[in-house]
Amino acid sequence: MDTVQSYLHACPARTVLETLANKWALLVLSLLRKQEKPLRFNELRRRLEGVTQKMLTQTLRALERDGLVSRAVYPTVPPRVEYAVTDLGAEVGALFNTLGNWAEAHVDEIMAARRAFDERPEPQPIR
Known part of the structure; x- marks a missing residue:
C-alpha cells in the first residue's frame, strides 16, 4: 500500500493508527509484553x-478487537479474566519500547525546549 493512502480518511490503516496513538494502548502493550504471565x-x-x-476497559477492548491482546475468561465465581499480549501485540510493543527508550534518552532536551517555549514573551500582533 502506498504510504500516502494512510493520510486518507477512509484508509483502514488510519483506524489502526488511532488505536495505537492512545497513550494507554502504548502503556498496556508495553506492560503486557514485559510480563511472563497474563495479568488480571x-x-x-x-x-x-x-x-x-473506564479508560482501561475501553483500551483493552480496542486492543483485543485489533488482535493485539487476548482475553481469557475462567469459569470461577467471580469469573477470573486475564489479559496477555498476542504475537502481533508483542511486535508493535517492541516498536513502543524503542519509542520509550528514545523519549527517555531525550527527555532533558524536550523539557528544556518546553521551558524555553513557556518562558518566551508572547508574540506581538503585526500592525
Missing part, C-alpha cells in the same frame, strides 16, 4: 498509575 484487570490498573477503570 486489577493488576493492570494498579500498575498503570492514573488510568481509570
Whole structure:
C-alpha cells in the first residue's frame, strides 16, 4: 500500500493508527509484553498509575478487537479474566519500547525546549 493512502480518511490503516496513538494502548502493550504471565484487570490498573477503570476497559477492548491482546475468561465465581499480549501485540510493543527508550534518552532536551517555549514573551500582533 502506498504510504500516502494512510493520510486518507477512509484508509483502514488510519483506524489502526488511532488505536495505537492512545497513550494507554502504548502503556498496556508495553506492560503486557514485559510480563511472563497474563495479568488480571486489577493488576493492570494498579500498575498503570492514573488510568481509570473506564479508560482501561475501553483500551483493552480496542486492543483485543485489533488482535493485539487476548482475553481469557475462567469459569470461577467471580469469573477470573486475564489479559496477555498476542504475537502481533508483542511486535508493535517492541516498536513502543524503542519509542520509550528514545523519549527517555531525550527527555532533558524536550523539557528544556518546553521551558524555553513557556518562558518566551508572547508574540506581538503585526500592525
